[in-house]
């Protein structure tokens with residue numbers, strides 16, 4: 595079932611990111627870690643929405659806001675490997691689209707500007723307090739620095755920092771095996 599497959603991938607990625615290991619012990623620590631409840635509420639909301647169970651989707655969304663201080667719009671779509679290290683202060687618009695292995699710190703906003711929302715590629719890291727606003731495209735492998743305000747497209751495998759965010763580094767394209775991706779946090 596896709597719900598459990600995605601959730602298992604999310605938690606395995608979180609274990610890899612936080613503890614650099616996907617051993618049973620690290621996975622258990624990741625399950626118990628801050629932010630994981632919000633990841634579960636998000637996947638349950640996504641699953642409910644897919645099955646057109648709107649009241650249930652709404653309930654999981656509200657539980658996420660109330661219990662985890664994490665607000666994710668019901669339509670927001672992220673592929674497997676969606677990781678919240680801490681969930682508090684995370685706000686994501688319902689029309690945001692993200693690929694695989696997206697990792698967020700706390701206080702991140704991914705929001706609409708004039709009804710247009712960001713589109714995120716794969717293997718992206720977003721530092722604490724960063725804001726990504728409007729119709730921007732975030733390339734694969736991008737790193738968004740803490741407190742950056744992104745209002746322009748971010749090229750693949752680049753690091754952006756500051757307000758407004760500017761490219762400070764561009765890396766070579768690494769291996770696509772996310773288990774081998776080195777943590778940016």
Ligand SMILES: CC(C)(COP(=O)(O)OP(=O)(O)OC[C@H]1O[C@@H](n2cnc3c(N)ncnc32)[C@H](O)[C@@H]1OP(=O)(O)O)[C@@H](O)C(=O)NCCC(=O)NCCS
Nearest residue numbers: 699721722737738739740741742753755756762763778779
């Ligand atoms: C941006 C970040 C991901 C590092 O990416 P990186 O590709 O390894 O970039 P570097 O560390 O090589 O930094 C490149 C330049 O940007 C600067 N920089 C890095 N992060 C920055 C930030 N958040 N704001 C402003 N400048 C920053 C560095 O000082 C460096 O400047 P220099 O070239 O003049 O020396 C990391 O610095 C960051 O912001 N991580 C967020 C961590 C976080 O939120 N932790 C929360 C834990 S609870």
